[in-house]
Structures are given as C-alpha cells and as structure tokens.
Amino acid sequence: MRPTTWQRMDVLARRLTPFGLTLVMVFIAILPLHVPGFARVAPLLPLLAVYHWGIFRPELLPVYAVFFIGLLQDVLTGAPVGINAVVLLGVYAVVLYQQKFFAGKSFAVVWLGFTLVSAGAAVLSWCLFSAYYATLINPGALFFQYLLTVGLYPFFGWLFLRWQQAFLKYD
C-alpha cells in the first residue's frame, strides 16, 4: 500500500527534527540567562547535538546541515565566520569514521567518546581562534566550558534518545 500524502508529510516532519533540535541548541546557547559567570562558560550545545545525531542518525543530519549549523553559530555568536563550521565538521567526520566502534555500545561508552571528541574540538577551536587573532587566547574559560559541556551530555543525550524512541522509531 502506498503511503498517503499525510503519512509522507508526517515522516518528513519527523525526519527533520534532528536538524531542528540542533538548530534549537544554537539558539538556546545564546539566550541571555542572567546567571552570574555563566556566559563565558556557556556549554557548546550545538557540538553536543552534532555528536549525538552523528552517531545515532547521521542520515538525518547530513554533512551540509552540519556546515549550516556551524555557520549560523559563527554568525550569531560573533565569532569569525567559518571557525565553528570547521570544528563541527571535524567532530562529525570523526564520529562518522568511528561509527562501527559506537554501534551498539552502552551510553557510558558514548559519553566517554564525547569527552574525547569534545576535548579534541576544544583544542581545535582554541588553535583556530588563536591563529585567527594571531595571539594566544587564555584557555581558562574554554576549559570550564568543556567541563560543563561534558557534564551536560548525559542530560541532553538522554533527551535526544527519548526523542528518537518517541518520534523516529518506525521510519
């Protein structure tokens, strides 16, 4: 039986949600939360989302979507355009390359993978920023940002997994 138009639209809408959720992460990351000292160490939520969907449903977050997310993040945060795009593409590439490793692994292993991958991403972004501004940027805030991002991974990872089970199970 051929699916009806509504069914196809439903599937399409569901399949767009990983991209949509990643986009939402970009916006959440720049909201003024008015928490003292938070802005400088605001977690890298888009990175977290790209990592998660890159492992579990890479076909729903294709490479050009990752590029787009990175560019948007650069433009909105006032960073040099292209830097976060490179970092996110790097994370995406590593995750795709290691897909066999991650397949069927427990949540703890995925989290451990995230601590490594995001450390690499932090170092890469520090190098790119320092090279762009031709100065050594103080890495203190970046370190705490990294810790906070890693610490928040279980929460968002769990949220995304629930989302997958609820909306992306049958396609």
Added chain:
Amino acid sequence: MKDYPRPITRLAAPIKSLAQRFALIGLVVAAFALMILGKADTVLVERFRDVVTDTVAPILDVVSRPIASTKIVVDEVRELAAIRDENARLNKDKALLLQWQTVARRLEAENTSLRAILNYVPDPEASFITSRVIADTGGAFAHSLILNAGKRSSVGKGQAVMTGDGLVGRIASVGNRASRVLLITDLNSRIPVIVESTRARAILAGNNSNRPRLIHLPQSASVTPGDRVVTSGHGGAFPQGLPVGIVASVADTGITVQPFVARNRLEYVRVLDFGLEGILPTPSPPAEQETPAR
C-alpha cells in the same frame, strides 16, 4: 527470503559514500575559505552577519522574553527577602548623598559662573535610546550581545553602550532591527581611557577574561588598586568621562580593571548618540539624504 541488492544499488553505495566524503572535505575547505575571506574582506562578511542577525532577531526577541520575566520574578523574591537590610543601607546612603548634593550644588554654581567668565563652549548633549538585550553570545572566545534595536531606531556603528553602572561596550555592527555590541572584555575591544585620579591616559584592552587590562600607560604614571577608570574621549569614539571600572590589581604582568557592569545583569542597555564620528568611519552613501520633499 533474502533480498539481494540490485546491481545499481551495489554500484551506487560506494559512489554515495565517496560523494559524501568529498562533500565533507569540500565544506571544510569552504569554511576555511570563509575564514580567510572574513580576515581579508571584513565588510562583506560583516554585511552577511548583519543580514542573518536581522533575520533571526525576531525569534531571539520572542524566545528571550520568558527568561526575562522569570528573572524579574526571581529578583523580586530576592529583594523581598532582603528588604530590611536594603532599607538600612539606603538610609545610610541617603545621608551620605545629601552631603554630596550640597557639594555638587555649590560646584555647579561655581562652574556656571566660571563658564560664564570664560565663554565656555559646552559639550553636545547626548541623545540615547534604550534597548533590550536579546542574545548574550556566550562562549570562551567572543564577548558580544545582540540588541533589538537597529538602524530603524537610529542606532549607529561605534556608539557607546551603557547601563546605569557604566560602560558596556560599543556598537560593532548594525542591521535594520538588531545590532551587535562588542563588550569591553572582548579580545578586539580597545577603549581610550584615563585613570581618574592621576589623569594618566591608557588604553583598556579586552582579553576575553572578566577583567580587561590597561595598556600603553605612561611609564611615570602611578596606578593603585581602587582607582576609577573612565573614558578619555580621545580618538573621538566615546565622550569623555563615562565610568568604566575600578583598577583591580597592579602587577608586573599587567594592570587589570574590574568593570562596573556585570555581564549577567545586562537586560536593558542605553545606546548613546553623541554625534561623534568615531574611530570607525563608515562611508555614508551621498544618495541617502534624510530630507524628504514636502
């Protein structure tokens, strides 16, 4: 029953993965190209940034509202808890300020009479608009805000952004309905300042930490922690005397300044227009004349 892949799928799969790999490499190259373009042609990339910021500004505006309301409620509860202490403190402050008021009245009268003698030309009066902060672009690298006011509200590039406490930063780029503020803590921020007590000129340079540094201070100048730092008005970017911060520490490695403004409390800011051209001259097209035919 097993489904054997048809020849076309068998052929298509590796091509698809190859294409995907090329797409990845191509996009990384494109991102690097954009970075270099941004370094070489700032105007083009900044315009692109303005257009995108303008487009998403309404979204940010709406999304940031509930957070602002929550903050108001939290603040009110907190204030209610501390109302007695606050009252005592305010009474004490009032007594002190009344003394200051007397001094200020006397000085004002003296100033007026002296100006009359000297034929003094007064500074231009500042006009300002108040705008809401709709995004605080967090992160370890860039320190900037997005405001929900742009060219339509006559915000201009290079204008000073303040709160009641002191200087926040300057307008770095303007779109039609949103503008970006470069905070004084950003790596790219350089503000001409003076140390108020000694009148020593210096540059306040942001370094992506919470405490920007004073650089290019004269060798002879003596600075002690606790000195007030205000804008100097040199370079024509900012007017003179806007409060910036307090000298926090003096060491061989550098002098750091604690800004008066706390970043997390920025909710509404004032954009000041002193009619100054500033160090960021933007070539204005001559066709855009603001004289409508009547």
